[in-house]
Amino acid sequence: MxxxxxxxxxxxxxxxxxxxxxxxxxxTEVLEAEDSASLIALLENNNTFDLILLDLMMPGSKGLSLxxxxxxxxxxxxxxxxxxxxNSKDMRKSIDYGAAGFIPKSLAREVMISAIRLVLVGGVYxxxxxxxxxxxxxxxxxxxxxLLEADGSIPLLTDRQRQVLIGIARGKTNRDIGNExxxxxxxxxxxxxxxxxxxxxxxxxxxVLIAKELGLFEADDLIND
Numbered sequence: 001m002x003x004x005x006x007x008x009x010x011x012x013x014x015x016x017x018x019x020x021x022x023x024x025x026x027x028t029e030v031l032e033a034e035d036s037a038s039l040i041a042l043l044e045n046n047n048t049f050d051l052i053l054l055d056l057m058m059p060g061s062k063g064l065s066l067x068x069x070x071x072x073x074x075x076x077x078x079x080x081x082x083x084x085x086x087n088s089k090d091m092r093k094s095i096d097y098g099a100a101g102f103i104p105k106s107l108a109r110e111v112m113i114s115a116i117r118l119v120l121v122g123g124v125y126x127x128x129x130x131x132x133x134x135x136x137x138x139x140x141x142x143x144x145x146x147l148l149e150a151d152g153s154i155p156l157l158t159d160r161q162r163q164v165l166i167g168i169a170r171g172k173t174n175r176d177i178g179n180e181x182x183x184x185x186x187x188x189x190x191x192x193x194x195x196x197x198x199x200x201x202x203x204x205x206x207x208v209l210i211a212k213e214l215g216l217f218e219a220d221d222l223i224n225d
Contacts, residue, residue, distance in 0.1 A: 006033040036060030071098030101125035122173035
């Protein structure tokens with residue numbers, strides 16, 4: 001496993017490194033970035049990481065600008081925010097910009113590791129407060145018809161897209177969905193992108209919430225075979 005911990009506090013980096021190696025093994029590689037410039041330098045060296053743990057308040061950047069840049073310029077990288085903030089707006093905006101998780105620093109070590117494991121297998125982690133805020137935002141967007149087609153109809157998914165969406169809702173990774181449907185992981189990624197576009201969302205959690213509200217799948221669909 002290969003990680004980046006990007007945080008301007010050395011004691012935080014040391015604590016995260018200890019937790020990662022204690023859980024994933026001493027062979028786990030964890031690179032450190034103390035500011036925006038050092039993080040960008042690591043990424044520009046064409047390194048590929050299993051996960052980037054990113055503090056929102058990094059020297060050399062303002063607000064969510066660094067997160068947004070990473071998600072735009074290195075979309076193949078998985079990023080989870082590791083922050084002292086527990087503001088639901090920060091959580092929602094981070095997920096909207098492309099973060100695969102929002103992990104408050106106040107979480108117990110065991111919960112933090114569980115959140116990281118979820119993100120590593122393709123899930124999206126947010127605390128309950130952030131999840132409820134996102135769900136409320138989705139309901140509001142549906143009420144205002146933001147997600148409907150120009151003629152007011154519900155966006156339709158192809159049968160294959162619906163199968164992929166059900167896989168997402170079951171918490172499966174793209175690889176697992178591909179194996180189940182006998183399709184390549186790359187093909188699944190194409191379907192996921194198409195689903196996001198049709199549902200006007202930017203991440204897996206939003207797609208599931210919106211699909212549920214729009215009635216695009218039934219509760220029985222979520223029962224794993």
